Amino acid sequence: MTKIGPTDRSAFPRKLDLRHGRVDLSHGGGGKAMAQLVEEMFGAAFDNPLLAQRNDQAVFDAPVGRLAVTTDSYVISPLFFPGGDIGSLAVHGTVNDLAMAGAVPLYLTAGFIIEEGFPLGDLGRIVASMAAAAREAGVSIITGDTKVVERGKGDGVFINTTGIGVTRPGVAPSGDRARPGDAVLVSGFVGDHGVAIMSTRENLSFETAIASDSAALHGLVAAMVEAVPDIHTLRDPTRGGVATTLNEIARQSGVGMVLDERAIPIREEVAAACELLGLDPLHVANEGKLIAICAAGDAVRLLDAMRGHPLGADAAVIGEVIDDDHRFVQLRTAFGGKRIVDWLAGEQLPRIC
Amino acid sequence: MKYVDEYRDGALAERVAAAIAAEVDPGRIYSIMEFCGGHTHAICRHGIEDMLPATVRLVHGPGCPVCVLPIGRLDMAIELARRPEVTLCTYGDMMRVPGRDRGSLMKAKAEGADIRMVYGSGDALRVARENPGREVVFFAIGFETTTPTTAVALVQAKALGLRNFSVFANHVLTPSAIQAILDSPEVTTTGSVRVDGFIGPGHVSTIIGSAPYDRFARDYRRPIVVSGFEPLDIMQSVLMLVRQLNEGRHGVENQFSRAVSHGGNAKAQALVDQVFELRDSFEWRGLGTIPDSALQIREGFADWDAERRWQLRYVPVADNKACSCAEILRGVKKPADCTIFGTVCTPENPMGSCMVSPEGSCAAYHLYGRWRDMEKRA
Structure with a gap:
């Protein structure tokens, strides 16, 4: 060859x-x-x-x-x-x-x-x-x-x-290291990639100014591990979105999570498109975002480090890890109720990446 | 999102919740059925049950078009899709519903059937125009909300002389289902289903208006509040129902006045009437065979009727024995009462229709609310 x-x-x-x-x-x-x-x-x-x-x-x-x-x-x-x-x-x-x-x-x-x-x-x-x-x-x-x-x-x-x-010495993030009490962070607005792709599909085309968030995240990660070397878990929420990624981590680590809907950064255009299409933005794919889980005491330092990097400017703490044998990811809704954030079932959109 | 966020305001929700809590009679159970699967979904998605007193109980009704379609009708669609000349256009929700012998449109597609997921009848019409060599069939399902769009597609197909397009019509009627529930032995005799009042469907009512419910309120003495789909709409509708019940009233009230009028959308109704007529009888999953409860395509549009074109025959198929969809659709059981809920039957591997559509009670519970049942069992 x-x-x-x-x-x-x-x-x-x-x-x-x-x-x-x-x-x-x-x-x-x-x-x-x-x-x-x-x-x-x-x-x-x-x-x-x-x-x-x-x-x-x-x-x-x-x-x-x-x-x-x-x-x-x-x-x-x-x-x-x-x-x-x-x-x-x-x-x-x-x-x-x-x-x-x-x-x-x-x-x-x-x-x-x-x-x-x-x-x-x-x-x-x-x-x-x-x-x-x-x-x-x-x-x-x-x-x-x-x-x-x-x-x-x-x-x-x-x-x-x-x-x-x-790998870097002393840095070992893994999906099985989330512990009750840990903080859950996201590096910015979620759902941009999936909505950008959907807006171009012929059978569900709609006008939106949303562009994919596709980006290389290792620079952001470098800034993060410099501030907090012991980040417990890092994962990029691609297919299946933030919801599926957090469920994967919950299962791997044998823990539950509680998220605060109001804290999750979602662009208004993405929220509107999801509303129209009947999708949950937490199930929509990202290509330039990461989820980080760290000890509660490290959360502020990690958040500051993320916000100091262009790809983490809109980072937020979105929830915490809890003890839960069922390994459920729960959400306190903006409305005041509570619900589960589940795995994505089936295929939301084929060939998203 | 303007016009949406206003109806999801957590602070306002607390005030409505406080009003409901203050006004309920503590010695009384308020059993309210939300007819529509869209309401069931919103209730679970926003966690509304957490904000209601324990004495206010929400009973989930059959208003999910994917859920109520019996296996026999789905099998007709699968049979159609397997014909080599046919391109079947369907709403995505129908793809994973299990048919006879655990077949489904998804499996038929994997085996080579030409099946396209569409967002509506207009997309199907476009597929037909773009593929003149294919027999394009639109698998039309839904309550009165979607019927006018199917009617428009048929009128357009006729005007265009589009001979390679047809519709497999499965449109059903909301008032017939409400009547079936009110007449069911569980409500009238055994009392295993208690329905003190209804949260009436909002989207359906934008078409048919609130007038068709007047006779239920009058004859069956049940209050009905036509409700929007945002969580504040639903909370306010619950409050309006609690007030009617406290005052011993049973009227039709319209919470969704920003979209629903008493008479409904006359133009849409005329369009539906032009294309469709009542079917003598139609089998509903869970509710059985109900006379005058569905629509069929009129003689004048017979050339675009897939049932006539392929002489499709309906063969009833019994539901899977382990599946409780029928009881869940009548409000007799809650999803967690079904022995296979969350174990054998999951959204990834659904055994019954209620686990497929996001408007199905089982799917909504599994997706959003199943930790409640886990806590109860524990």
Whole structure:
């Protein structure tokens, strides 16, 4: 299999036609067309010394300490959406999965499954966006893979990224470490990503100014662990939203939680869209928010650290961890009653990330 | 959110709650049925039961269109969807309702049936226009609230001469269901269901008005308050019912006056009448077969009637024996009284229809309120 290498102009006298060209089966065939796509598009955009090794694998010195590895596949529809695209999302999502271990993200791999007929120009936009997101996040895309499937057997492009990071000594957030009395924090407005995607779907389109919150959170996490190294739990509430994430943590840690509805930051436009669509904003996906759980005594310091970072400016303490054998996540409603915040049942919206 | 937040004001809620607590007769039980599943959902979502005295009891009624549709009618839709030429357009809630032999539209879709989730009849009409080679069927369910939109789609399809569109009509009538409950042996004879008054449906009444309830108030001597769906609406409606009961009155009152009039929406009613006529009888899950309780498509729109086009026949199917949906829909049982609630039957793996739609009592309880029952059991 030909792997990503540096651009070799002499080998490909005619450049890829980004204006009118389309991906065809030869771009995944292992021959010269594929080599050109890999070199001119991926190699040029992601250029870094490890990628430039041009081997079937990237070889590098192992960093000192404990490694964190994660993988995620991105199948979002539509590919381009307000606030991002599948390329930036494929970087942010995987970087965030590393960051939720308190790890420093170092490297990504990128696997592309492209449908025959996909415009080369669109692929170029996605790759450029992915490269920009990786550059901004300070991670290198060090190896990759390209496959092309026949028309009708895919939907534009699917991307898989694997992330490698190194953990920080003394920082070990985990889903099983929430303890009764702990504070539950969220880093900002919830539900933006899901509502932004829904607003673009053809069968439920509505006008909204909401953009996806897609962002890499490791910088925010760095500021947080500097202020409070012993954060008990970190998790990004993606599919299933804040509600599902908190239920996962409650189950893993064997605890319950009580949230205060009035404290949960939700944009008015998101609340209105959810009202219209009959959705609970707590079930709507996020791509640039995190949930943090820490000892009550650390909460103010952690909140200050979060609010001091641009991606945590609207952070809030939204509830506390309690002792509960049923592991229920409860909500004190703004109205004055109480209810459960349950797992998302079924699928709210397919292909949200 | 203007026009919504005002009706969710916690401080105002406390004042209404205090008024209810002050006005209830401590020696008396107030058993109030909210007919509509939308109210059940709001009650659970906002935790309204926490704010009412223990003597005010809310009995959840059958007003959830997904819940009351019997298995036999769902099976007709699944059968239609499996036809290779058919694209079935359905409200998302219907997808997971279990049919005969645990089949469902979701499973039929996974097996290759062309099923699209839509938000309304207009979307289905669009699918038909965009796919002239497909037979597009709209699986129409609902009470009087959604019937006019189905009627509009049929009128438009006829005007456009859109031959590849048809409607599988399952629209049902609220007054018939209220009457069935008031005439049921549980209410009239055994007394196992006590209904002192009704929180009347709000959205349905925007179409039919509050007039159709006058005879229930008069003949059955039960007060009815037509209510909006925000938590303050419901609290205020409870207060209005408590006052009527305390004063021995049984009238129809309209709490939802910002949307509901006595006569309702005459234009929508005329449209429905143009397209639909009464069905001789219709089987409801839980309530049994009720005469004149549902609508069918008139002869003039026969070409757009999926039942006629494919000569669909209704075959009654008994509910799953372990499932208590029937009793829950009549108010005889609460969700937690069902032996399979939360164990065998969950939102992820529903056995009965009440666990599927967010307006179903079981789903609303499971989603929002089941810790109450856990506390009681413990």
